[in-house]
Amino acid sequence: xxxxxTMFRARHCTHILLFSAFLMLAxxxxxxxxxxSPRPPLTSEARSRLTExxxxxxxxxxxxxxxxxxxxxxxxGGAAATSPTPLAFTPPLAGVASSVDGDWTGLTPxxxxxxxxxxxxxxxxxxxxxxxxxxxxxxxxxxxxxxxENPAWSELTPAGSPPAGREGASAIxxxxxxxxxxxxxxxxxxxxxxxxxxxxxxGSPAWSELTPAGTAPSARELxxxxxxxxxxxxxxxxxxxxxDVHTGVCxxxxxxxxxGSPAWSxxxxxGTPPSARDYPxxxxxxxxxxxxxxxxFDIGIGRxxxxxxxxxxxxxxxxxxxxxxxxxxxxxxxxTxxxxxxxxxxxxxxxxxxxxxxxxxxxxxxxxLTWSALATAGGPPSGRYLxxxxxxxxxxxxxxxxxxxx
Numbered sequence: 260x261x262x263x264x265t266m267f268r269a270r271h272c273t274h275i276l277l278f279s280a281f282l283m284l285a286x287x288x289x290x291x292x293x294x295x296s297p298r299p300p301l302t303s304e305a306r307s308r309l310t311e312x313x314x315x316x317x318x319x320x321x322x323x324x325x326x327x328x329x330x331x332x333x334x335x336g337g338a339a340a341t342s343p344t345p346l347a348f349t350p351p352l353a354g355v356a357s358s359v360d361g362d363w364t365g366l367t368p369x370x371x372x373x374x375x376x377x378x379x380x381x382x383x384x385x386x387x388x389x390x391x392x393x394x395x396x397x398x399x400x401x402x403x404x405x406x407x408e409n410p411a412w413s414e415l416t417p418a419g420s421p422p423a424g425r426e427g428a429s430a431i432x433x434x435x436x437x438x439x440x441x442x443x444x445x446x447x448x449x450x451x452x453x454x455x456x457x458x459x460x461x462g463s464p465a466w467s468e469l470t471p472a473g474t475a476p477s478a479r480e481l482x483x484x485x486x487x488x489x490x491x492x493x494x495x496x497x498x499x500x501x502x503d504v505h506t507g508v509c510x511x512x513x514x515x516x517x518x519g520s521p522a523w524s525x526x527x528x529x530g531t532p533p534s535a536r537d538y539p540x541x542x543x544x545x546x547x548x549x550x551x552x553x554x555x556f557d558i559g560i561g562r563x564x565x566x567x568x569x570x571x572x573x574x575x576x577x578x579x580x581x582x583x584x585x586x587x588x589x590x591x592x593x594x595t596x597x598x599x600x601x602x603x604x605x606x607x608x609x610x611x612x613x614x615x616x617x618x619x620x621x622x623x624x625x626x627x628l629t630w631s632a633l634a635t636a637g638g639p640p641s642g643r644y645l646x647x648x649x650x651x652x653x654x655x656x657x658x659x660x661x662x663x664x665x
Contacts, residue, residue, distance in 0.1 A: 374426030427480030592644030615664035
């Protein structure tokens with residue numbers, strides 16, 4: 260049976276904003292009558308106006324979805340579009356002055372879910388989503404969102420025996436071997452897990468279970484992980500663990516090396532570590548060769564908004580960062596990405612003090628560390644947590660998917 264600690268989770272999310280509308284097309288049809296031939300494509304100006312009108316929060320979701328379907332050219336004669344799409348946050352171009360820091364635009368997903376994992380696949384220019392918890396329980400399906408000009412979802416059907424459905428796992432992209440690596444989570448078989456799986460996506464996708472040497476971390480979920488490209492390894496921090504000697508949140512650090520035969524090793528960083536927590540988020544900071552951890556949930560203290568750095572070169576060491584500026588409110592279940600163009604950490608959403616956020620924050624990493632809230636244009640996503648996000652380097656944007664609370 261799952262621990263009571265995890266039972267506070269909110270309702271399942273039906274996900275990402277469904278934009279639509281019928282009103283403009285209905286007026287057009289009433290004025291014109293049944294068309295004798297297919298309507299000519301809308302001009303780019305008309306599409307822009309229709310897309311902008313669809314952001315009106317007073318419209319019903321089906322109306323907004325219909326309007327965007329017409330604007331995208333997916334709707335002919337009044338049928339609602341059903342092609343899926345997530346949310347993309349696009350920062351302004353570097354060096355261009357702007358009163359806002361980015362612009363939200365609507366996309367749409369496969370089945371609603373939370374506690375899932377996602378990575379950016381740079382070879383095929385897509386976001387890959389695995390598992391999570393949905394209305395039918397823990398999932399083990401794999402979906403890919405192409406990020407090119409016309410984003411589209413497709414379900415992958417990998418060969419091999421798949422991992423058990425799970426939530427709260429971590430996943431990283433292994434660029435050397437062209438694969439996604441998944442660790443741990445809470446499984447559909449009712450147990451916490453510490454297994455490792457690789458989804459090879461070169462050619463025909465295929466699942467395989469890895470059997471690393473060494474002592475593995477305790478079974479856990481709601482941890483965080485990054486890929487360390489310098490040392491070719493996955494680094495795991497924190498989470499909710501279950502073992503023979505301890506059940507609760509932890510603050511340990513583990514490394515899974517990939518060179519040669521995979522092998523686990525426990526890291527023993529110098530310095531004072533962060534407090535034990537689950538739901539933290541982390542990024543790899545390539546400029547300073549370190550893992551940066553933000554927030555999470557500490558059972559003794561509650562929601563956190565502290566920032567910690569784990570140096571990865573030589574002897575690993577923890578240090579608490581003390582940024583200038585007003586920080587985001589304490590939270591957990593948010594997403595965090597590294598923006599390499601502006602050398603900053605970007606935080607979206609999460610569960611705050613009784614609210615689910617849709618706010619966006621930046622922590623500049625160059626020079627003096629400084630927190631600042633980002634102003635965004637466009638209709639933002641509804642407040643949420645337990646979602647995923649990736650950085651899309653080709654289009655310089657954050658792409659966010661699903662979650663709870665929307």
